[in-house]
Amino acid sequence: KKRVMLVDDDPEALSLMERILTDEGFDLIKVSNATEVGLKSAQLSPDLILLDFLMPEINGFEVCKALRENDQTRSTAIMAVTCLNKEQDIERIFACGADEYLAKPFRMEQLVEKVRQLIGRGRLVE
DSSP states (O other), X not given: OOEEEEEOSOHHHHHHHHHHHHHXXXXXXXXXXXXXXXXXXXXXXXXXXXXXXXXSSSOHHHHHHHHHHSTTTTTSEEEEEESOOSHHXXXXXXXXXXXXXXXXXXXXXXXXXHHHHHHHHOOOOO
């Protein structure tokens, strides 16, 4: 079973994504605190991390950079799921290492489709 880590400080967003992805048959790891992402992803090796970019303690840009700098998580696929939608924000999201971007609010089909694509493809490690 493919394993997806959900990172969001909003409990409603987490439970929405959880419902959608559980129905699709994925194994889920939920993280509501950005500081735990590095440790948990190194321990549990998810196939994909869905990362909210606007969180209180550490923002997604920092989390994403840290994941890319760690050998254990460097090749994990990361999708930003965020309400940031300005062009320069999206450029920054990709610049810090995200593989894909999904704007909130999203439609269920969009989420499922992008998750499937990313998990099917894996990350192309440089």
